[in-house]
Amino acid sequence: MVMVPVTDVSSRANKTDTWRTQKPVIDYDACIRCMICWKFCPDDSIAYSTDGNFPAPNDRIAKLEAPVIDYDYCKGCGVCANECPENCIELIKEEVE
Amino acid sequence: MPFSIPKEEFMEPGNTACHGCGATMSMRFVLKALGKDTVVSVPASCWAVIPGAMPNRTLDVPMVYTPFAATGASISGLREALDEQGKEDYNVVGFAGDGGTSDIGLQSLSGAMERGHNVFYIMYDNEGYMNTGVQRSGSTPYGAATTTTPVGKYRHFKRQNKKMIADLMMAQKVPYVATATVAYPEDLVRKIQNARKIQGPKFFQILSPCPTGWYFSPEKTVEISRLAVQTHMFPLFEYINGTFKLNKPSKPLGVRAYLEQQNRFTHLTDEEIEEIQSHTDERWAELLKLEKDQLTA
Numbered sequence: 001m002v003m004v005p006v007t008d009v010s011s012r013a014n015k016t017d018t019w020r021t022q023k024p025v026i027d028y029d030a031c032i033r034c035m036i037c038w039k040f041c042p043d044d045s046i047a048y049s050t051d052g053n054f055p056a057p058n059d060r061i062a063k064l065e066a067p068v069i070d071y072d073y074c075k076g077c078g079v080c081a082n083e084c085p086e087n088c089i090e091l092i093k094e095e096v097e
Numbered sequence: 098m099p100f101s102i103p104k105e106e107f108m109e110p111g112n113t114a115c116h117g118c119g120a121t122m123s124m125r126f127v128l129k130a131l132g133k134d135t136v137v138s139v140p141a142s143c144w145a146v147i148p149g150a151m152p153n154r155t156l157d158v159p160m161v162y163t164p165f166a167a168t169g170a171s172i173s174g175l176r177e178a179l180d181e182q183g184k185e186d187y188n189v190v191g192f193a194g195d196g197g198t199s200d201i202g203l204q205s206l207s208g209a210m211e212r213g214h215n216v217f218y219i220m221y222d223n224e225g226y227m228n229t230g231v232q233r234s235g236s237t238p239y240g241a242a243t244t245t246t247p248v249g250k251y252r253h254f255k256r257q258n259k260k261m262i263a264d265l266m267m268a269q270k271v272p273y274v275a276t277a278t279v280a281y282p283e284d285l286v287r288k289i290q291n292a293r294k295i296q297g298p299k300f301f302q303i304l305s306p307c308p309t310g311w312y313f314s315p316e317k318t319v320e321i322s323r324l325a326v327q328t329h330m331f332p333l334f335e336y337i338n339g340t341f342k343l344n345k346p347s348k349p350l351g352v353r354a355y356l357e358q359q360n361r362f363t364h365l366t367d368e369e370i371e372e373i374q375s376h377t378d379e380r381w382a383e384l385l386k387l388e389k390d391q392l393t394a
Contacts, residue, residue, distance in 0.1 A: 005151065007151060007152035007153070007154055009152040009153055010109050010111070010155075011111035011112050011148060011153040011154060011155040012109050012110060012111045013111065013153065014111040014112075014149050014153055015111065016110070016113075019116070034099055035099040035100055035101075039102060039282060040122065040282075042114065042118045042122050042125075042318070043110055043112065043114070043121070044106060044109065044110040044112075044125065045110045065099065065100075070110060072110075073110035073111055075116050076116070077116035077117035077308075077315040077316060078315060078316030079117050079315070079316050079318055081316065082316040082317060082319070082320060083319050
């Protein structure tokens with residue numbers, strides 16, 4: 001018998017993309033795959049991809065996991081762009097059509 | 098090898114934390130270090146609202162809400178209940194804010210530490226009651242402007258120093274005490290993994306910068322957390338069974354570098370900054386002495 005309210009609904013149902021005023025965009029040609037943006041993302045909205053379909057500065061880096069931003073949940077705080085050692089994440093102002 | 102911290106994720110996106118929240122980063126790193134066999138107990142704090150409104154949950158591990166002053170008591174109970182079921186390998190974590198630790202929850206924390214349960218108590222220190230609207234707490238540093246210590250025509254900034262909660266725990270001879278911050282997740286994860294080897298209560302203080310309450314731009318969370326360590330404003334140390342070890346930043350900076358980044362400190366005069374500098378230097382010398390004395394003893 002459950003005496004207290006218990007829930008198992010993931011917060012993925014709650015998209016936070018409308019919180020954003022600026023959108024981080026990764027320039028994969030300059031990205032060295034250090035994953036610092038993945039490490040510091042407060043909203044867990046940077047995942048990594050291993051399929052190797054992203055442009056890369058060289059062949060060795062192309063084999064590594066690439067960070068991928070999930071724009072459904074990114075709140076546009078800009079921590080990734082501020083911490084990027086290669087300055088390859090650009091924050092672009094978003095406009096509502 | 099680009100991944101310097103565990104890859105596994107125990108938090109899901111879609112939480113309702115503010116932009117650039119330091120507390121969500123703290124929880125994420127702590128859970129990465131502890132793994133999936135973990136139970137988290139959260140009192141009233143920012144973390145009580147971060148998972149969002151019922152029925153949402155943002156953690157992939159069980160999370161229990163407790164009253165404000167009862168984090169210590171609830172983790173004691175969870176630990177004993179799990180032990181009774183033969184689940185000794187589960188980690189029990191109390192995850193409270195600085196108000197819930199150093200002001201309201203201090204008695205239950207002290208009780209749980211004294212009874213010696215095998216638990217983690219993690220205080221994420223955002224230096225104020227942030228989720229109720231930036232009120233001053235015992236952990237707010239000297240000079241900070243908050244909504245209950247406002248600065249306008251009259252300057253009613255906080256005149257008292259930050260409560261030394263980690264020192265309190267060391268005075269109580271808690272087997273493991275450590276401070277950490279979100280700018281150094283490798284250090285944080287290493288400390289938690291060290292602590293796991295120790296049987297008994299473990300206390301962590303994690304500095305989690307708050308863009309909303311410290312009045313800075315959200316992209317600077319990690320930068321400010323790093324500056325807090327480099328300026329000696331928030332010393333990182335580890336205290337294991339009576340052995341004290343201090344992390345020394347290679348390039349120390351003056352406190353001004355940390356203070357000028359945050360609008361809660363912009364009203365401070367040069368003399369007041371000097372005062373903070375001398376207090377910080379004193380505290381740093383005290384910690385160096387603590388480390389040196391036990392080496393020679």
